[in-house]
Amino acid sequence: MALLRRFVSSSPSTSTLLRSVSHCPRFFSSASEDQTLIIETSVPFTGHKIETPSRSVETTPKELLSFFRGMSLMRRMEIAADSLYKAKLIRGFCHLYDGQEAVAVGMEAAITKKDSIITAYRDHCIFIGRGGTLVEAFAELMGRTAGCSNGKGGSMHFYKKDARFYGGHGIVGAQIPLGCGLAFAQKYSKEDTVNFTLYGDGAANQGQLFEALNMSALWDLPVILVCENNHYGMGTAEWKASKSPAYYKRGDYVPGLKVDGMDALAVKQACRFAKQHALANGPIILEMDTYRYHGHSMSDPGSTYRTRDEISGIRQERDPIERVRKLILSHDLASASELKDMEKEIRKEVDDAIAKAKEIPMPDPSELFTNVYVKGYGVESFGADRKEVRAILP
Numbered sequence: 001m002a003l004l005r006r007f008v009s010s011s012p013s014t015s016t017l018l019r020s021v022s023h024c025p026r027f028f029s030s031a032s033e034d035q036t037l038i039i040e041t042s043v044p045f046t047g048h049k050i051e052t053p054s055r056s057v058e059t060t061p062k063e064l065l066s067f068f069r070g071m072s073l074m075r076r077m078e079i080a081a082d083s084l085y086k087a088k089l090i091r092g093f094c095h096l097y098d099g100q101e102a103v104a105v106g107m108e109a110a111i112t113k114k115d116s117i118i119t120a121y122r123d124h125c126i127f128i129g130r131g132g133t134l135v136e137a138f139a140e141l142m143g144r145t146a147g148c149s150n151g152k153g154g155s156m157h158f159y160k161k162d163a164r165f166y167g168g169h170g171i172v173g174a175q176i177p178l179g180c181g182l183a184f185a186q187k188y189s190k191e192d193t194v195n196f197t198l199y200g201d202g203a204a205n206q207g208q209l210f211e212a213l214n215m216s217a218l219w220d221l222p223v224i225l226v227c228e229n230n231h232y233g234m235g236t237a238e239w240k241a242s243k244s245p246a247y248y249k250r251g252d253y254v255p256g257l258k259v260d261g262m263d264a265l266a267v268k269q270a271c272r273f274a275k276q277h278a279l280a281n282g283p284i285i286l287e288m289d290t291y292r293y294h295g296h297s298m299s300d301p302g303s304t305y306r307t308r309d310e311i312s313g314i315r316q317e318r319d320p321i322e323r324v325r326k327l328i329l330s331h332d333l334a335s336a337s338e339l340k341d342m343e344k345e346i347r348k349e350v351d352d353a354i355a356k357a358k359e360i361p362m363p364d365p366s367e368l369f370t371n372v373y374v375k376g377y378g379v380e381s382f383g384a385d386r387k388e389v390r391a392i393l394p
Contacts, residue, residue: 102320106267134353173206183223202233220282248287261288
């Protein structure tokens with residue numbers, strides 16, 4: 001329960017995520033709220049050069065309901081983003097996370113906002129998990145000034161410094177050495193915190209991963225490298241791109257753990273275990289075995305390199321939201337109709353956030369020339385046609 005209290009108190013958006021849960025007194029009588037449930041993970045963990053954590057995970061009714069609401073909110077947000085993109089209200093690149101929500105909520109349940117996270121361009125749900133709001137998310141997606149990056153970053157560059165979420169990076173694998181650098185800063189400052197660096201299986205063959213991992217292991221940096229293996233790097237299956245798709249073993253001399261990334265409780269257990277390891281011993285790799293329902297990006301239909309039967313089979317057998325729904329129903333924590341009511345409220349919450357975001361203005365054209373360099377350093381352009389360039393050296 002201490003872990004649950006830490007999770008609840010550390011997130012500014014938790015009241016939003018749990019609002020419809022608290023509306024129903026049946027969910028949280030004084031007896032049931034603190035009840036400890038022991039749930040076994042769907043499959044065992046697989047370790048590389050390390051003893052694996054227990055499959056028996058402690059949770060509570062409140063945490064399970066927060067998982068259900070959090071993942072349902074993320075799913076609805078991403079489905080809405082699909083529609084906004086097709087309506088040309090979202091422009092540029094857009095990579096959706098539906099199917100992978102258990103990684104975002106499970107990770108947050110095991111850590112605090114003092115721990116840092118950095119990821120690639122599939123970043124909307126990580127931002128929400130860090131405490132970002134729906135209005136900030138949709139405003140950024142639609143290029144509005146109230147977006148989390150002032151409407152200037154778009155889908156691939158979500159950011160929330162006050163919760164130590166450092167993006168949102170569009171260059172494949174580029175966030176990995178940055179994440180190790182964040183871990184270096186955290187160790188140097190003696191913060192007793194860790195960094196979670198997320199990347200996909202498509203980035204797992206990048207040379208910069210191994211360079212950064214080597215330095216992290218030499219210096220015992222508190223970094224957890226999380227490979228979100230959704231089995232397709234763009235349109236290429238993992239076995240076509242990687243001689244060894246056992247990504248949890250890729251660290252060689254660095255220990256690793258393979259996790260069912262469609263099981264929120266397994267993710268929580270693995271991330272808590274990894275944090276303890278990283279603080280004591282340095283880097284560790286987590287491979288989250290997960291799956292994306294959409295294509296790689298909105299320009300990818302997602303069905304030319306895999307069958308629709310494959311996608312529907314994963315939905316039926318491993319969907320992270322449905323797994324938690326079954327746990328809630330089997331433990332009589334809520335009825336099926338109550339969960340449906342919660343989903344209806346989430347749909348309205350998302351629709352309301354979109355309506356608010358649409359009313360927010362676009363950035364002024366002059367903003368094109370701000371936030372490019374630190375003020376007083378670098379290069380500035382002048383003149384009516386902006387062709388006069390002046391360099392200012394520090």
